[in-house]
Amino acid sequence: MKKREEETQVELVRLNKFLSHNSNYSRREADKLIEEGKVKINGKVVTNLATKVSNNDEVEIGRKKIKEDKNKISTVIVYNKPKGEIVSKKDPQGRRTIYDSLDHKYKHFLSVGRLDYASEGLLLLSDSVTIVDALMHSDLERVYKIKVNGVITKPVEEAMQHGLEIEDATSGAYKTSKIKSMSFAPFLAYDILTNSEKFSKIKVVISEGKNRELRRFFAHFGLDVLDLKRLEYGGISLNNLPTGKTRYLTKEEYKNLRIFMNEDDRSI
CATH class of the missing domain: 3.10.290.10 (RNA-binding S4 domain)
Structure with missing residues (x-):
């Protein structure tokens, strides 16, 4: 980090x-x-x-x-979110939320960003607003594995390498989204795992990931994202964590988080 x-x-x-x-x-x-x-x-x-x-x-x-208990020790957990859950405490449409699956002791935890209903993978949550805000608004690396319904062409690769400006980026967005034009920074890295007419799989590294960024990016090239899974966030990985399960950060991960937060060991 x-x-x-x-x-x-x-x-x-x-x-x-x-x-x-x-x-x-x-x-x-x-x-x-x-x-x-x-x-x-x-x-x-x-x-x-x-x-x-x-x-x-x-x-x-x-x-x-x-009020916040200033003497409590902040906790960060990793949740392997399955598809079909909303990252919200409640959903007006009555869909399942992550808090329906998480242990009751995590009901007050806040998520570091979101993964949409159809996405899965690593989601960080914490009982510290300060930590959540710092991580969410950082440029830490996010690693995703994506499956799209077509070929990763040369224009797609060039856009990943050099960035992209789209005036109408509504394809791939939520119907209710008010964000139309978007600027996509160059991907930090990418690795095309399979590439065919039927579908392709690619691993990408970016520094944001908000507003359905990846779905909008590939939709611009006529590619629908069939599967999207976040594997890492700021050096914290899913590893072998089963879907729907949680784990605490390791000692090394907490150490890196303290360095990132520029705080001493008693702060989290």
């Missing part, structure tokens, strides 16, 4: 994320509470969903104080 370049004395997080992390409310439920004027910060009612707070602020829902 690379060390963070920027440091701040006070970590600020969005209010809904703070509430979700430190209570049983989902982010959607937290948003509703904020809009209804049921949340106070330092004694004042807030209704702005963009509000951010730090651990120094006093946050209340009604008369109940919501």
Whole structure:
């Protein structure tokens, strides 16, 4: 893992994320509470969903104080997410979420980014908002194994090598996505495992992976992503972790995380 370049004395997080992390409310439920004027910060009612707070602020829902235990030891787990689960605490459509599968003791953990419903593989979760935000907004390497329904052509390889600008990148996106144009940075690395007219398999390394980036990228070339599995995130690998199971970070992985976070051993 690379060390963070920027440091701040006070970590600020969005209010809904703070509430979700430190209570049983989902982010959607937290948003509703904020809009209804049921949340106070330092004694004042807030209704702005963009509000951010730090651990120094006093946050209340009604008369109940919501605060982070500063003395707890932060935990990071690896979950091998199966296909057919939503990375969310609740789904309006009633689909299964990762929290239906995870042990109850992880119900307050937050995920480092997301894997969509049809994707599988490595998902990091933590009980530390600071760690989640740092990892999610980093340029750490993400490794994916992908299967597409066609040939990896020379134009596809050139785009992986040099990057790509697409004005209409709606193919491969969610129907409800408001993001149309996208800029794709050059892939950090790729390895074509099989290449044929029927389907091809490729291993890619990128530094982001948000907004269905890979699905949009290959869709631009008329290729549908049939399977997508994340194998690594920031040097943390699935290894032999079975689908649907979790594990804690190893001592070496925690050591690398501390270096990345630029904190001492008592911080996580």
